[in-house]
Amino acid sequence: MTERLHGTWLLVRFELRRDRVLIGAWLGVLTLTVVASAAGTASLYSDTREQVAAAEAINASPAIVALYGPVLDVTSLGELAMTKMTVLYAAFVAFLGVVLVRRHTRVEEETGRAELVGATAVGPDAPVAAAVLEAGLACVAIGVLAAAADVASGLPVAGSVLFGASWTGIGLVGSAVALLAAQVSSSARAVGFLASAIIGAAYLLRAVGDTSVTWLSWLSPFGWGTQLSAWSSPRAWVLLLHPLLAGVLVAVALGLRRRRDLGAGLLPDRPGPATGSPRLRDAVTLAWRTQRTAVVGWTVGIGVMGVLMGSIIPSIGSMLDSDGARAVIEAMGGIGGVQDALLAAITSVVAVVITCFGIAIITRAAGDEHDGRSETVLATATSRDRLLLAVGALAILGTTWLLLVAGLATALGRGDGLAAVGASLVQAPATWLVLALGLVLLTLRSRWAIAGWGLLAVFVTLGQVGESLRLPDWVVGLSPYSHVPKYPVEAVTWRPELAMTALAGLALVAAWLRFRSRDIG
Template sequence: MALKHLTKTGQLSRFILRLDRVKVSLWLIGITFFTLIVPAAFEGLYENQQERDAMAETMANPAMTAMVGPGNLENYTTGAMTTHQMLLMTALVAGLMSILLVSRHTRGDEEDGRIELIRSLPAGRLSYLNAALVVITGTSVVLALINGFGLYALGIETMDLAGSLLYGAGLGGTALVFAGVAAVFAQLSESSRGTIGLSIGVLLFSYLFRAVTDISNESLSWLSPLGWVTKTEAYTNNNWGPIFLMVVAAAILFILANYLQSIRDLESGFLPSKPGRSTASSFLQGPLGLAWRLQRTGAFFWAIGMFVLGASYGSVMGDMESFFEGNEMLQQMLQPVEGLTLTEQFIPMLLIVMSIMATVPPVIAMNKLRGEEKKERLDHLLGRAVSRTQLMGGYLLLAVLNAFIMISLTAIGLWSAADAVMEEGLSFSMIYGAALAYLPATLVMVGLAVFLAGVLPKLTPFVWAYVLYSFFVVYLGNLMQFPEWTAKISPFGHVAQVPVEEAAFLPLFLLCVVAAALMALGLIGFRKRDISA
């Protein structure tokens, strides 16, 4: 009986793979790149076990455990270090990959009516779901293998084949578990937004849950799927039990998803959707109100995320001084400056990373305009008494406000957490001022998004390449000693690093000019071009 519901699963799997070949490859390449580059960098940074032990000592605090999980600090080899500092974070990204890929081909395709078409063909009722699961399983296995063999191929002494394969399996296993989570939520929720939102909610909850239990009671971390990743203790005890647990959990979730799919109608869900308003509120009366309405949920969660990000960096401030004493890597990055504590010197590095993170939501807000255009929804507005400038200006206004709020929240989060854990708190105005100094750089990114949307709409995603580049050169640039011009290509490389450097207003002013020019060109371009998908 069951088999007839799975007719053509193989063919559909190939079809989905064909659709996603670029996306899947990019995810795999991206994750593998970060997995491989870090231990290679560690090898260069810590020349002997003594230096690594010094690092281990600074990692031995609850804030770090909360962030990256427990590690083998007694025998902190390059392998153990990689597992400790990178495995959990990378697994989080692998889980995100699964959620996005799976929800797209389950509830996403269903919502857009594509599954209805597939179902009308001689394909089984459960074929498309299982085809999506076959593809994500394949992706997870490939992820596990290339990361495993890739790490082994680095030829680092303390990274043996068994440990490397286990490390890869940890990533692949996490991907598999969250594929299952997304597949189940795709049955429960009625929309792809809901599916993605709830699945990411579980992902973040798993992360936070194990952050709490890793500090308080490590055995409780077995309850979180992300706790399992660190329990593998790759390169130390090579514990394969958690991998087994992941596979079993994924299998159960896959079966549950199949069961739920088989008992429900197409395009229905199990979570009720409540009726909405029958009239528009007084707020939803124009293009600006609509733009806000479309992004407010996203903006709200980003705001919380930014505050938490700031606070989590702030919470490690208390241990900073001891953290620095034994750490040659950080001492290499920070030239001592008179009159400033090492903690204060570390602040610009934190701020630059946080400000680039805080650039993501305003750029998303701006790119939403192009997204709406692609879905042919701008026609409704432009077919009425709304001018192009008014329309784009509304999105721009929201993006600029968004940029201001996000950077402010990271700074407030950082300051309030640091203030709570440090004996002598930091000056709020110093932190806030230093953070706001990055606002012009963020506005350049928003300006680029406006420019692309207005003049080169097909290239809108290019702005992400620039954001990613900026992150790469300012985050890893110091560490790997890139030449200075690489940072100067990014707007973030032009901001004075308060409080280490004197605040300089000219570069900020010039960044503002560049941002304004890009915005003006974008607005003009948008008035002159065709609106088309």
């Protein structure tokens, strides 16, 4: 047994070094989000009566409960403050496990690197063990950081520790789901889609359980986070369910792994047509063909998110039924002003999520270059200009399309005009600038494309929570997101929009000039 795991810790160290930017950015953004939520909620309510009224308003809205989960103890400040974190943001923790395990299992097999590693002095089970261990360490780290953030923000220590442990547990489940999916398909893209579908189904099952058939929540690992009731009358034994499920999924995955060949999946690959379409000779068409499933999946996901978010906005007045909140409402021009402010805030968060789609397209292009696929395409009559155009157009036009979908879906959920469409589209220049900088990183050196995630994390930190952290204005202003007009709260000012568009254009020109001259790979 020891021989089969020989070299595991060496591979763990190597993978941690490779993923230091990715993991650091993910942990940093999630931790700052916890700090902002914990610190901000306490300042909204002056006494327990107001907290109870807000919690009861959340429970009275099926849309909010479906998205965030219920507040089991309406008198608990910690549970009210961590409502979004317990379920919605737990999904991001689960996806962290998916990304790490998929990257170091199926992606390594698809590119042939797993076979090269296996030819060295490592045990046959070491690569899989290393991937699971790295994901586990990342999940433990985010759990510890979340607990520390809650304690530092003034929430009870016991509840903070239990909440952090629940995040660790859901991350372990996400990692195990990805490992199981990696045994089913030989395509890294299909593995990501399958794992995302399983996590989405678990989230939907929890939403149905929390809004109608209560016992269904116990069938979903996302429901366990709520049923834990970390902040009052905790059921600590619920924390055992996450590692138990993860252990079962890992055991099943390892059993399936022994039934397949390296590089293959349990499901046979479908043979493609004997002759490819002549349209695939064009790089832009080829890029669309390889990414259309992702575009469709993102479109559906963003549409559902927009409808849910939009349906929450009309009920915001009942959630802010406190003396302090009423003063804020009056200062903002009544309930309508508060709803507009919430709309602006929601669209800014959704814009960040959509930017992740474009960054993923760019990092995918870097992977194609590392694995030799870009060189193969350039060996045909395809020019470098056309290849870069394919990547840039798909990233930028794809995010613009998703912003439009988000706006229309939010307007549909809100049922009140098309202000949501304008609020979503004003985010476009900021996303264009971030993606243009990501393309610059790609063209400077393909391996630098992964730093686009770190760049996004920095911009989100500065733009979304920079003011809450009381950073200097010039530091906050480094983020493109900080210059987006807060429409419809305020009128659209075109100067920053045009300036960011112009900067994005200059960055694209710089990327084009660099890509024409550097070596491929």
